[in-house]
Amino acid sequence: MQRIGDEPVYEVFARRVDGEPLRHVGSVAASGDALARVYARSIYDEESWIELYVVPRRAVIPVESVRTEAVDAHA
């Protein structure tokens, strides 16, 4: 059984209405994509989103950041 803190983290992005930017609304931790979708849908239900996405945190590649160590680690 995976420890709770060891599950991969997914960043959650959502859009409320057309014309608004997709924005970061939070994160979930889940053992796989399917559960990440379920968790995102049930946890971030404060709005009637027209779009909702989960992205594995490891897939987010820093390009510019004032926190340079984050960029250097991926260089």
Place this chain on the structure above:
Amino acid sequence: MAMTDEQLIERIGQGHIVESPGEMTPEYRQTLIHILTVSADTELISAPSYYTAARNVPSMNNLISALAIIQDELSHAHIGYRILQDLGVDTEALIYDRDPKQFKHPYAFDVPLRSWIELIVANAFYDRAGYVLLGDVYRHCSYGPWRRGLAKVDKEENFHLRHGENGMRRLAATHREELQQAIDWMFPMTVEWFGLPDSLKTHGKQIGYRLKGSTNDQLRQTWLRTAVPLCEGLGFRVPAHHERATDAYVLDYPLPVDFDEAERRWLMDRPITWNDVLVRWKRRGPGNAMFVEMLQRGRRQMRETVERH
């Protein structure tokens, strides 16, 4: 070069928002972890507390709204613990291996709610306290991820307290006595929730780090400013009144006073010290072990099953 605590406080004072653990001093990180744990624990423990009370619902519609509120609370807890994980906290141990007495939620949630009416009053009083406390964090907090996470929380706690207000309005005509009895013990309970008066507590770090924006007495006053008119407007007695000269709400009893746990009754003529209150809070209340057990039992059973196979 690592920043000193003084430098960090100065930057925060200028409006800087902290976005990652790398920008924190150890003291800031510890203070943030503490205040986040209190918040997440409070959201989490409200679930078994409200669930236990929701078993007394008078209708299926009422059950649906009660369960919607419980689901919200669990989501709020999730957001808090998720942020704690990014700060390096082992949340598996924090949630599932911690001694019930070490949970950091307010004592109010250790006193079980016994009826649907008490759940309604809890929504009106306790969720209002949550709304006041977290609304303050939402507007002032220097830690970006938490501040953003609270957008959802702020919106939903407002819905919960409206649920309580509407429930009280609906029941005021037919269930006056029961509502008054609930108010009699739950009103002072919420007043005490806000903690030590400013004369006894130094908020230096939490306010300096802008992890909260207002003091205990200011937040208590904010709560009284809407809770008292709600009750008085419906014709219920509360041990507090508005003082015109200062435009402030004043308690009609000497805070803090003794609480009879078994009778769930405040002994208004028995003033105690805040040290006595802290002793009671640390001892925890009658529902503490049961509620934490409701949260931890399933995980423990699952671990045992995994070990057997």
